[in-house]
Amino acid sequence: MPIRRLHRRPQLWIHATIAVAAVACFTGCALSHRYDMARIHETSAAREARHPVIVIHGLLGAKLRDERTHESAWGRFIDAITVPEHDDLALPIGAPTLAANRDHLIPYALYESVAGVKFYGAMLDTLRNVGGYRIGDMAAPRPDDNGFVFVYDWRRDNVESARRLGAAIREVKERFGDPGLRFDIVAHSMGGFVALYYLMYGTEDVVSDGRPHPVTWAGAGDLGRVILVGTPLRGTMAAFRLLHTGFSRTMSPEAVFTMPSVYQLLPGAEEPHFVGPEGEPLDLDLYDAATWERQRWSVFVGGPERGRGAGRQEAADDRATRLRFLQTALDRARGFRAALHRAAAAEPPIPVYLFGSACVPTLDKAVVRPTAAGPVLQFDDEGTPDRAARRVERLMMAPGDGTVTAASLLGSTPAETEAGAEADTARFQSSFFVCESHGLLPANPGFQDNLLHVLLQGTSRGTAGRLTPPARAAAAR
Numbered sequence: 001m002p003i004r005r006l007h008r009r010p011q012l013w014i015h016a017t018i019a020v021a022a023v024a025c026f027t028g029c030a031l032s033h034r035y036d037m038a039r040i041h042e043t044s045a046a047r048e049a050r051h052p053v054i055v056i057h058g059l060l061g062a063k064l065r066d067e068r069t070h071e072s073a074w075g076r077f078i079d080a081i082t083v084p085e086h087d088d089l090a091l092p093i094g095a096p097t098l099a100a101n102r103d104h105l106i107p108y109a110l111y112e113s114v115a116g117v118k119f120y121g122a123m124l125d126t127l128r129n130v131g132g133y134r135i136g137d138m139a140a141p142r143p144d145d146n147g148f149v150f151v152y153d154w155r156r157d158n159v160e161s162a163r164r165l166g167a168a169i170r171e172v173k174e175r176f177g178d179p180g181l182r183f184d185i186v187a188h189s190m191g192g193f194v195a196l197y198y199l200m201y202g203t204e205d206v207v208s209d210g211r212p213h214p215v216t217w218a219g220a221g222d223l224g225r226v227i228l229v230g231t232p233l234r235g236t237m238a239a240f241r242l243l244h245t246g247f248s249r250t251m252s253p254e255a256v257f258t259m260p261s262v263y264q265l266l267p268g269a270e271e272p273h274f275v276g277p278e279g280e281p282l283d284l285d286l287y288d289a290a291t292w293e294r295q296r297w298s299v300f301v302g303g304p305e306r307g308r309g310a311g312r313q314e315a316a317d318d319r320a321t322r323l324r325f326l327q328t329a330l331d332r333a334r335g336f337r338a339a340l341h342r343a344a345a346a347e348p349p350i351p352v353y354l355f356g357s358a359c360v361p362t363l364d365k366a367v368v369r370p371t372a373a374g375p376v377l378q379f380d381d382e383g384t385p386d387r388a389a390r391r392v393e394r395l396m397m398a399p400g401d402g403t404v405t406a407a408s409l410l411g412s413t414p415a416e417t418e419a420g421a422e423a424d425t426a427r428f429q430s431s432f433f434v435c436e437s438h439g440l441l442p443a444n445p446g447f448q449d450n451l452l453h454v455l456l457q458g459t460s461r462g463t464a465g466r467l468t469p470p471a472r473a474a475a476a477r
Helices: 010-027 077-081 120-129 158-176 191-201 237-245 289-295 309-345 386-396 406-410 414-419 438-443 445-456 470-476
Strands: 053-056 062-066 072-074 105-110 147-150 183-188 223-229 352-357 360-363 366-369 376-378 397-400 430-434
Touching: 053 120, 053 158, 053 191, 105 120, 120 147, 120 438, 120 445, 147 158, 158 191, 183 191, 183 445, 191 223, 191 309, 223 445, 237 360, 237 366, 289 309, 352 406, 352 438, 352 445, 366 386, 386 397, 397 406, 406 430, 430 445, 438 445
Parallel strands: 053 147, 053 183, 183 223, 223 352, 352 430
Antiparallel strands: 062 072, 062 105, 360 397, 366 376
16 A cells, blocks of 8 residues: 655545545455555565664653662553552752753653553564564664664653754664664654654754754754654644643643643644633633643642741742743743744755544643633533533544644644645655544554555665665674
8 A cells, every 4th residue: 555645635535535445345355355464565574775763652652760769650550540649750840940850760661552452562563573673772782673762751851852862873873883874763742853853953952042043954864764653743732731630540730740841742822722612712821831820720720829827938939939940841842842843944854754643533722711710621522511512622623633633743834724724744755644543543554554665665865875784784894
């Protein structure tokens, strides 16, 4: 199945798919037979000339443990279903800079599955068993490894993670003795931000000084192609919901509040995010900490803390610390998103592919309802009378994968979305949609099939001559 190029009108793919399905029903063609992905890619998987591949996970996608005790804080099934006694995943927030807010948790492995349901694990299985990749350790690569997983602390600043990616790539190239080696990257969700930033700026921090920097494509010399899977190029309101409500029973809003990376997933400041009960747009600045306190968002949901004596002073100090940290995190997020958006005007020097979904209603706006106790946020139509539920859903939801809207995946501007126009995706090699939820996109067979077509069909542009795989390079030394 060749990959579909959907630069301008992805709706044509939908119509074509329906037509093909109808023909299949009436002709009894081979679509009803067992889907043999290994047979489809047998010839291309046997080719030795290929870029090594690096898989990069998204938010929550790496297991974390205490580097001193080796005790797991995130990565066991019990971590995802129980309420912890302490917010072990919370970062400190008292330091004057985000980089200085550190704890003792470190990433140590990819989170491949939960309760027997594979997501990243399914994609790795396909890369190994169908694509013929040999997945190794970036810190200690073996001579015949041509596939790696980059794990990072998904709570921390994405610039920091991108710089760590650059260091890991340099380490592999040095160990292989091949300074010209290029890597293909497959990045899911927030991992796409890590990959894009590295492609655009390499290991340079272009955010901290607050000034605009030109896009240098400093990472392009290390990369063959970048494949973004469910990456919210224009942010996602699911990140705001996570900051406000926490994650399931596992992470409280207080813990999520301390994670700089989540703020970097928020939609851009120029887009409308909140509406009233009748759909009227509300002028609420998502990047102003005072707005969060006034609207009682996230850790401010109970309103200003009040106390007496020493208790009152402690509450005031805590409030000041939270507001200072929040504004720092929001300013950093605004600068990070601005740095990524500078690539919109230029075509990358290497191919960038987009994969996503557009069949699941996805949060695009939150409804703010005034009450006697203060404003209340509504993220879905639960509790809404049936006759009004559909109207509320139209106010809040847009096509997507349940976490990232299709417009955000394509990088559509608010004006384009409002006008019903398609995003100008000419800077991307192709965009492809399957029907899947955000977390299970890596496990979707349609995605995996087309991923292999992208990875195995020869080398990308910008690479001269035939590649020498690491195994042959090692044998030649």
